[in-house]
Amino acid sequence: MTNAQIAKLLRHVAASYTIKNEAKFRFQIIAYQKAAEAIESSSTEIKDLAAEERLQTIPGVGPSMQQHLKDLFSKGSVPHFDKVMEDIPQAVFPLLDIPSFGPKKAYKLVTHFKLKDQSSVIADIKNLAEEGEIAKLEGFGEKSQADILQAINEYGLGVNKTSRMVLPFASEIAGKLIEYLKKSPSVLQVYPLGSLRRKKETIGDVDIAVATKKPQEVLDYFVAYPYKERIIEKGNASASLLISGGKHIDLMVQPPEAFGSLLQHFTGSKDHNIHLREYALKKGFSLSEYGIHKKSNPHKLEQYETEEKFYKALGLDWIPPEIRENAGEIELAEKHNLPQLIALSDMRGDFHLHSNFPIEPSHDAGADTMETMLKKAEELNYNYLGFSEHNPSRSNHTPKQVYELLTKRSKKIDQLRKSTNSVHIFSLLETDILPNGNLAIDDESLSLLDGTLISIHSVFGMSKLEMTKRVLKGLRHPKAKILTHPTGRLINQRPGYELEWEEIFAFCKTENKAIEVNSWPVRLDLPDSLVRRAVESGVKLFINTDSHAVSHMDLMRYGVWVARRGFATKDDILNALEYNKLAAWFKK
DNA sequence: GCCGTTTTCGGCCCGACTGTTTTCAGTCG
Numbered sequence: 001m002t003n004a005q006i007a008k009l010l011r012h013v014a015a016s017y018t019i020k021n022e023a024k025f026r027f028q029i030i031a032y033q034k035a036a037e038a039i040e041s042s043s044t045e046i047k048d049l050a051a052e053e054r055l056q057t058i059p060g061v062g063p064s065m066q067q068h069l070k071d072l073f074s075k076g077s078v079p080h081f082d083k084v085m086e087d088i089p090q091a092v093f094p095l096l097d098i099p100s101f102g103p104k105k106a107y108k109l110v111t112h113f114k115l116k117d118q119s120s121v122i123a124d125i126k127n128l129a130e131e132g133e134i135a136k137l138e139g140f141g142e143k144s145q146a147d148i149l150q151a152i153n154e155y156g157l158g159v160n161k162t163s164r165m166v167l168p169f170a171s172e173i174a175g176k177l178i179e180y181l182k183k184s185p186s187v188l189q190v191y192p193l194g195s196l197r198r199k200k201e202t203i204g205d206v207d208i209a210v211a212t213k214k215p216q217e218v219l220d221y222f223v224a225y226p227y228k229e230r231i232i233e234k235g236n237a238s239a240s241l242l243i244s245g246g247k248h249i250d251l252m253v254q255p256p257e258a259f260g261s262l263l264q265h266f267t268g269s270k271d272h273n274i275h276l277r278e279y280a281l282k283k284g285f286s287l288s289e290y291g292i293h294k295k296s297n298p299h300k301l302e303q304y305e306t307e308e309k310f311y312k313a314l315g316l317d318w319i320p321p322e323i324r325e326n327a328g329e330i331e332l333a334e335k336h337n338l339p340q341l342i343a344l345s346d347m348r349g350d351f352h353l354h355s356n357f358p359i360e361p362s363h364d365a366g367a368d369t370m371e372t373m374l375k376k377a378e379e380l381n382y383n384y385l386g387f388s389e390h391n392p393s394r395s396n397h398t399p400k401q402v403y404e405l406l407t408k409r410s411k412k413i414d415q416l417r418k419s420t421n422s423v424h425i426f427s428l429l430e431t432d433i434l435p436n437g438n439l440a441i442d443d444e445s446l447s448l449l450d451g452t453l454i455s456i457h458s459v460f461g462m463s464k465l466e467m468t469k470r471v472l473k474g475l476r477h478p479k480a481k482i483l484t485h486p487t488g489r490l491i492n493q494r495p496g497y498e499l500e501w502e503e504i505f506a507f508c509k510t511e512n513k514a515i516e517v518n519s520w521p522v523r524l525d526l527p528d529s530l531v532r533r534a535v536e537s538g539v540k541l542f543i544n545t546d547s548h549a550v551s552h553m554d555l556m557r558y559g560v561w562v563a564r565r566g567f568a569t570k571d572d573i574l575n576a577l578e579y580n581k582l583a584a585w586f587k588k
Numbered sequence: 589g590c591c592g593t594t595t596t597c598g599g600c601c602c603g604a605c606t607g608t609t610t611t612c613a614g615t616c617g
Contacts, residue, residue: 289603
């Protein structure tokens, strides 16, 4: 069962409690929703955490929830969940995926019209709306009937509560809108917020905040955005648009003198904000997007023009957005002990570069020459780089031919080294780990290199145990230095294979092997939560782009964001080291 | 159901917006 499926199940339990008696079960509902949220945003599989007895590391998963999840994995069902949900018609649940449908509305419709079939309930509601039956219900009217019809139609076109965009796609949408907003003279400042500002690997809605003295003008201008599908809502302080592809853009506005609290509020995460507000309450403060009310003087609103001042008023250091996920950051900010997170400007080189040098690789070759990639590295002010094409394919070459190809490549790299004073060049390769754990080329060929990246590119379907043995055997090779895109996942495309991370991390730490944070936006691999565990285990990391063209070398920032989300500092990242230290590491 | 430098009991973030309503319920972030 995936995290998304588990989160959905917990939300169904929460919805069932809401339908049964919202007041009575108020806090159970919150607890189930919090747990669902935390599980959904965890990039570690809950199934693995359960197997490792580490479920308690998820905030919001307490003793009861742990037992329920254990039941789920061992028996395939949870007696307690079944009991809570037994009186609720199954047809309620599919409706909850549709925006604007909550538990109460879904239950009212399903029971009133006696709908039983889970697979047709959405079509059934649509028919009833088209026939004008829903408007006759108490509490519904013509407008809500039309809204239901619209929501169902849009749901059919892909608008739902769960689908998420990869980060660059969301950035592009936000960028266009920000460009548009900046043309309004009433817009003083404009920023992308929410998960976009926290640089989460996927983004649900695009959130934007504007500082303005003329909120109505800005809101009017916003909803006039020419590339919208329609206006979802528009009030005095916020508005929402639907754009093509079924995505929402939410805008909030505040005057400049209160912009700090709006930035804080709208950046989230929701969990961070809830925790921050609970923390503040204990200190006698009540927080909102408008500012702070002190218990000692509850009618006066303190406003803050910057986030720094807002956090400071609570006795906290400013917390970088990437780590606002309620994972201990508030406590660290209170003790003035937040980590100095790695920054893009700390990066001194890139070790995952595929040039077009003709070594007849096993997987995709790069599009550009070594020379152009080197020039780009100079432009980026790098001190060093490592070329790391895929190894020559095994099926088309004898070991001798592989050796000859790599010898030619070594000569080329030697030439290049003479052409530059500013950038040191490492001769690497990205070598496949074969299913039996051997590397794809022999020791004689590997001896031509300064070291090699190793990775899995085939036979993904192995068990966790077998895959772990395979990777450990690959890492054991003295030339193997960096385990690249270590989970093999592709975001929104495939989950990747499973590994015993504790074993991998322990091995890397003692044997001086490094793990890559791959910056390719669909990989972002290691994922942030595993970066955090790697950092806590003392494992060293590289942040690399996996460039197959010169333009990809600019993607480094994505990997840096992932590392930041994983609490990595400069000390954790090997390609932030100065050249001599790094060269020494390669020779270890 | 979760959680802890007020607490292992007794609290639990704070607000916007809409539709159907004459004061609120539901959904959402």
